[in-house]
Structures are given as C-alpha cells and as structure tokens.
Amino acid sequence: MNKGAKRDVLILIAGVAFFALLPLFVKNDFYLDGFILIFVWGAFAGAWNIISGYGGMVSLGHNAFFGIGAYTSTLLFLRQGVSPWVGMWAGAVIAAVIGVILGVICFRLRSHYFALATLAFGQVASILALNWRGLTEGAEGLTLPIHPSFTKMIFATKLGYVYMGLGLLIAVLLITYFIENSKLGYFLVAFRENEDAARALGVRTGRVRLVAMAVSSALSALIGSFYAQYLLYIDPSSVIRLQIAVQVALFAIVGGVGTVFGPFIGALIFIPITIFLRAKLGSALPGLHMVIYGGILILVLFYMPKGIYGMLREKYFPSSRIFK
Amino acid sequence: MSSTLFAQLVISGILLGGIYALSSIGLTLIFGVMKIVNFAHGEFLMLAMYVSFWLFHSLHIDPYLSMVISVPLFFVVGMLTYKIFIRKTIGAPILAQIFVTVGLSIIIENLALLFWSADFRTVSLAYLSKPLIVGPFPGLGLEEIIVNKARFIAFFLGISLSVAFYLFMKFSYLGKVIRATSQDRTTALLMGINIDRVYTLSFAMGILLVGIAGALMIPIYTVHPFVGFEFVLIMFVVVVLGGMGSIMGAMIAGLFIGVVEVFSGFLIGPESKQAIYFLVFIAVLVFRPSGLFGEKGEEELERIEAIGE
Amino acid sequence: MLEVRDISKWFGGNPVLHDITFRIEQGEVVGLIGPNGAGKTTLFNVLSGFYRSKTGAIRFKGEEISRLNPEDICRKGLCRTFQITKPFSNLTVFNNVVIGALSRERGIRQAEKKADEILDLVEMTSKRDLPGRSLTIADRKRLEVARALATSPDLLLLDEVMAGLNPNELKGMIDLVKRLTELGITLFVIEHIMTVIMGISDRIIALDHGELICEGPPKKVADDPKVLKAYLGEDYVAAQG
C-alpha cells in the first residue's frame, strides 16, 4: 500500500468512527434526529445517484419508490402482522419490479423526456396513495403502534434508529462502491458518456440500465421502509409527495453526482442547514430553508458542475481508489 | 348520462381547456426555441395570479384590467430570468438544463410562502357571481346549460390570445425569425440573426403569456404559493400531448385535456382524475413522442436534422 | 471474413447506398474511398449494425449479422471507430480502453491488464490518466483505435483515423495501422488522404453516390476513369485525355 492509499484508509476509518461514536456522546434527541435524517437522506440520495448519476437517466419520480417501501412494510405489518424486517424486503422487490417496468417503457426516451415521464410516474403514485383510501387511508395516514420491539423494528431510543440509519447508509455506499468497480458500473458510465460509442464497443446498454434501475429503486424502498418505522406515522405528504423526488436529486447534485460519497456529502451539508434554521427561527419564516436549497442548487450547477464532493475529490484525492 | 349533462360537461371541459391552452403556449414556445423545459413555469403563473390579486386587493384594479400592468411586468421578468439564469444553461449538461429551472421553481415558490404565507386568497367579482344560463334548446333535446361567467371570459380571451399568438408566429416577420432560429441556429446566425436576442425575446414572451393567464385565472381559482405546482403538471401534459414546441398542438391539447379532466372528474371522482391524464401522458411520451396533436414536433425536426447530416 | 451482398440504404426516399456487394478476405487491408457524401460512413453504419439494410445480407465469419445490434456485432469480433471521435469524455484514457476490453474479458483486473498492454501498443501510456475530453484530435483518433482494439476484433473498421493530423502524427498513425495488420487483424479503412490509403491498402473499393464504382488494387483504382471522374469531374478526365 502506498502512502496516499494509507492516508485514504486512515481518513475513511476516522470518518466511520466519527459517525459511529459521536451519537454516543450526544444526549440531545434534537441532534440525534439530525443524524438519522442525514443518514436517511444520504442513503436515499445515494440510491438515486445509481441510476441518475452513474446512469445519467435523471429521475424525478423516486418519491414513488421511497413511498412504495414505506407503505408496503407498514401495511404488511398493520394488516398481516408481518415484521417490518420482512416487509421492507417485500417493498424492495415490488419497487424493483416497478422500476424495471418503468425502465423498459421509458429508457428509450431521451433526457428531458425521461425526466418528464418519471415526474408523471411519481405524481401518479402520489395521487394513488392519496386517493386509494381502502388501501392507504388517504391523507389520514397510517399509524404504527408505539411498542418498542426489535422484531417490529421499533426501537426504544433514537440511538437504535441512528445505528440502523448508519447501517443503511454504509450499505448504500458499499453497493455504490461495488457497482463503480464492477462491469456494471463501467458500462453504465460508458452509456452515460456516449451511447453510440458504448454500443460500438459491445456494451449491452439496455440490460445494464435495467439492473441499475432495479438496484436504485429497491434501495430507495428499503430506506422508505426504515423511514416509516422511524416516523411511526406515514401519510402521502411525508413519504411519497413529489417534492421528495426533487429534494433527493438536489442533495445528490449539490454533493456530486456519479461519485460514491457525493450524495452523502450533499445530505451532510443540507440537513444541518435545515436543523439550524429550524432551531433559530422555529416556524417564523416558513420556506426559508427551501429558498436557500434552491439558491445553493443553482450556484452549484453554475459554478461547480461536479458538485462539492466532486470538486474536493479532484483536488485532494485525484486518483484515490477509495474516495470515488 | 343525459344529453344535457353531456353537453354541460363538454362545455365546462372546453372552457377549462382554454385556460390550459393559453398557459401552456409559453412553455411550448420556450421549449421549441431553446430546448429548455421550464420547470418554473407554474411558479411564474402563481406570481401572475398574486400580482393580479394584490392589484385588486390594494388598488382595486379589476383583474382583467391588471393585465395592462402584468403584461409589461412579466415581459421584463422573463427577460431578466433569461439573462440571469437561462442563458447559462443553453448547451450546458442535461443536469443543469433540468435543475436550474427546478431550482428557480423552488426559490420562487418558497419566497411566495415567506412573503405571503400559505393562506388561500381569492378575488371575487360581483359582476361575475351570477352564472350565464344558456338554452334550453328543445330542438337539440337540451335543457338549460349553466356557464360560469369568469370561466367563459377566461376561455374567450384565452383562446383569442392563443389564436392571435399563433397567427403572430405564423405570419409576422419576428415570428418567422423565431421559428427559423428554433430549426437551425447556426444558419440563422449566418443570416444575421442575433440568436441571444431571439432567445431573450422568446423567453420573455413565454413568461408574458403566463402573466396574462394568471390575470384570467385569479377570478376563478384561489391563489397560494403551491398553486403553480398544480398547474405546471397539467401544462406538461398539454405540451407533450401537443408535440413539444408546437403552438397549435398545445391549443388543441389544452382543450382536449380540459374535456378529459371534466369527464374523468365526473365519472371517476375529482381526486383521481389527474392520475388518468398522467397515464395518458406517459403513454404518449413513450409511443408518440412527437405528440398527439403536434403538426411537427421536436422529434420530427430531429429526424430531419439527422437526414441532413 | 466478410461477405456483403446487395445492401441498400435509403434516407427519406433518397438512396444513400445502392446494391453494394463485396468481400473482404482474412488478413487483408481494404481501403474505402469516394468523395464527400458518397456513402462511406453510411456503409460502416450498416456493417456495424447502427443502420439496418432492408435488402441483401451481411455474413461475417460465415454468420449472418445484418439483423444484429451493434453491441452483439462487436462481441462477434467486428468493431468500428467513429470519424467524429466519441471519447467517454469524463473518463480517463485508461478507463476508456478498459470499457472496450470489458466486453471480452471476464473481470476488471484482466481488462485493466489488457488496457495497459494496448495503451503501450498504441503509445499512449503517458496519457493514461488524462480525461478523454482533454485530448488533441490526434490522441482522440488514437484512443478510438485503442478502444476498438481492446474488444479483440477480427475485423476492424477504421473511419478516417488520419484526418486532421499533422505530418508527424500522420506518420505515427500509419505505423500504428501497419502494426495492427501484423497482429493479424483484418482492416477495412475509410481514408481521404490518398497517399496514405494507396500505400497501406491491398485492395481498394471506391464509392460514388452510393454506388460501388470500382474495386481492385490501388494503382488500378487510382487510374480508373470512373474514380477520377468522381473526384475531379468529368471534364478533367476529358481534358487530360
């Protein structure tokens, strides 16, 4: 191992240790809540990044997959008594199947059109959640009983959620890292960079994007299930409305699309802004944090097209095998 | 379904569609000329509704008269938006093309929330309160049909302006210049056309049109910071159905979606009606990307370009 | 190696290729010439599966390929480069080549090993870690060849890999092409620079207005009145007697 690689490993270990140990010293639920949100959104943005960042197919419909996860595990638990540990996988499978169907139908569309089609898809999902009352209870939402129990994935303290969130985040980062360093990742990126050249080099483009879509939507659903278990109450506005799709894309873009750590860095930057503003202003200035989100998004698009992490990486870890 | 009810639904649908047509034309114009999807289009509509609301509320200016102010105002707003934000995205990577206007929509929506709160605001005009009663037409087997005055005015002005704009694009010299630029910008440049100016103008006109639509809608709809979001989705449907970039297509598709919405609202219930046309929307995108009603949409132009090479 | 029979291609009612028939034998270097707009690149697009010919047949190593997709044709050992180079611009030169190698190699490590060998072969090792977009035209052309080479082709279609090069770069590219023949790769080459194509080809095929007008050894093709006419105009041939 050369010197640079040693340094990178040390930084990585320090980073993981920091996020694993810090919650133990934070006694304030308000800040623990912040950690959970960072992990949830970082993981979700990472899932979006797989198809939209690496694959270059910009999705504005990932709210649907997140919501499918949340509703599937919650409904299975409430109606059938199925443990969320199982229910979350059911949600993931459903999301993956729907994601693949959506991909088969829409991947032939080019950039703008694909974004619009996924936007419509996400909107259909959210309308269904709102109006299929027999299934989802509509706007009234679904409440999970608060009886802490590991088998029901309901933890007595926030710390449980923090570590499960961290686990999900690490899983997404590992999967992304693995994809980036696999044939699938190479082919995805080749396709994004130039479809004709990729095909001329023997890259079976349709297949790789469908796999990426399945992984991306399944992960989104898993995170959605977890988020539902954390909220213990879900309704269309908290788990499936369209703004969720926009927000997840925004985090990933600002952090840096097509990189392993970028989307997480995006969440790491944005969530504290929200928490800080909420603490300082309460609900005095509603929407202010979103104005700031939008402003940062545009500034990054204009002046840091690779995102904040993309830029830092180019400067400090140009050829690192770990920081991607 | 009785024939009276049927006629009533058709008329309501067409009246609704007139508004959709007018508000979508700007969006299709902007896409046709500079290949940018303006995700913030609905937020400009929302601003326009607020402008008319505040002019009515504080200065007692009739919404229909407020157009005199909002037309130049939104033209300038459009120009500035182009110069500050949109110009940088032309030729930029797809992510920037999509998310700069998404960012703009987030900013405008939440600024509205900051300044005006989430309150629902309405303008009610005494002279519009009584509906028009048309009929009965015993010859056609129809009983009385009720027509909402504000909707009728919005439809009438909306369609007239849409047609006027269509004729402007078809027959005026500037209209021809804009169309030429949208088809081949390099050659337009060689003809002495200042592309940047055409883009500025097109964007400003697109926003101006939505400015007018806002004034026509405020007597009908309540305005709140999120109203743009509701309408922009319908506008996307209309624009895609009409063939992206086709003005005539957007007009026909606007009317069509109005009728579909009223009927599905009646038959399936008002909540699920949106789901119907979003499904139609996805189907059209996939199977006929040049639109159902487009004369010649984006896709066809690309084909022509491909052959030209 | 390649047997093309009666292929045609129309764009909006205009024939761009018309009843083209020819053969390429194993180990040959065949040149494809013709004035601008003659249909050369279109022919490459048909052979590599980007366009479909409505008529005729294309047999490669005895197998019918005219209905296959570009990616499958490539995996069968027929690879092409693009006249307008299409590097993966945000990837390094190395990764560009790795992607080419991955369609044939089992794993990343093997593909990386092969990519390094190929970069060495095309003398681009010093550019290994530069992003594709930062390359000069000469290097982009070289990268096109390197990537195609990484797919282990039996037949390689080179579309104007020498256009826009300065004399020095040109010499390097000619050397490279010669090395490819030594590796036993059959080449089908579109080239505008006549000295070059006459020098490297065993046989030349000339197209004009989508028709195959002449086929044979370089010397014969260069003196063929039909070819001269296609390039210099009817009157030139008449004037020179």
Place this chain on the structure above:
Amino acid sequence: MSLLKVENLNVSYGDVQVLHEVSLEVGRGEVVTIVGANAAGKSTLLRALSGLLKKVSGSIHFNSEEILGKPAFEIAEKGLIHVPEGRRVFPLLTVQENLEIGAYTQRVRGNLKGKLREVYEIFPALAEHKGQAAGSLSGGEQQMLAIARGLMADPILLMIDEPSLGLAPILVAKTFQTLEEIKKEDVTILLVEQNVVRALEFSDRAYVLENGRVTLQGTGPELLKDPYLKKAYMGL
C-alpha cells in the same frame, strides 16, 4: 484595394490547428474559388470568415474593416454572406419564408418585396414552390433555395460552400448555370468546391488548399494545367 483580404489566418479546433497562415484576397467583382481535397480545411476557412469559430488569429479585412472577432450576425450585417455546406434550409418554413429570413439584415429589410421579385426571377422554380415546406424539396431545389436565400441578403461578397455536394451530375450542371447568372449580377463570389474543373472554369482565380495551407494559386486555366493539382487530390 481588395474587398476581402485575409492575412496569416490560423484556426484551431480545440488544441488542433486546422488552418495555417492562410492568406488570400478577393477583389471587388471577382469570382474566386478554393479547391482542395476533403478535409483540407476549406469549410473551416469559410466558417472562420463568417465568425462562427472562436479560435482564430491573424487578420480578416472586409470592405476595409477588420472583422476578425466580430460575432457572426454582425458580419452578415456588413454584407459578407455565407451559404453553408449541406444546404441547411429551415425545413419547416416555406420556401418563401426561407427567402424572407434571408433578408433579415437591416441593409435589405426595407426592400424585401423588391428583393423577392429579383430572386424569383433568377430562380423561377422556387417561385413555383413558394408555399411548400423547404424540407420537402428535392436536394437540388434545396441547394437552389440556400443560394437564393443568400442572395436575398444583397451580399457584397457571397461565400458558397460546396454547392454541388451530393447532387446528381445533371443538377451539378444546373447549379453552375445558376452561379453563372449570379456572376452576371456583379456579385463578388468566394466559392468552395470539390468539382475542380467546373469550379476552375467558372472562376477568375483560385487557391489550392492542402492540409490547411495554401499550396498553389493562380487563374483557373493555369491551375488546370498544373500537374500538381492531381497530386493534391489523388495523392499520386
């Protein structure tokens, strides 16, 4: 004083230099042709002159004014009109609308009707199709339209890029007939053409471009006799 004087023009695409120290002149009323093999840099030269390219150095004097670095639409406004390669008509506009767009510059906009009449006289076939979408015309007709559209701008110097490209021989002959007619109208013409003999017979003087350098120049008949010409094309 010549109408167009190009001195030491260097043009690059990205890092690659495509034109090297190109110098040439076009006198008022002259017809000058640039010939040379494919990819010799002919189209690049015209694109540089009309302001479409960024990496250009040297000097371009047009009508005793430095125009290098000016945006393309301003250069068109000065009367230097470029009919681009590959016809490039506006496919969804009608023939007449295409011509009207040709008269965009301030210099002719006021006289649009008169210009239209003049151009229809030279191109009667276009008048027959004036309401038809330009994209539906045949290749030859599109080429006529592209040239006619250039004439609508009342050019002081008309640059035409490869007018015979992709046309059947009979249409090539027709194109050159049209060019002869335009020549009679005292329009100065700078032509890029690969049909060497026709082009050289048609023009007063010509430059041979080879790998981005001017390697030969002279009057048409002189060049036709020069054995170097065949070498420049056929590499023999």
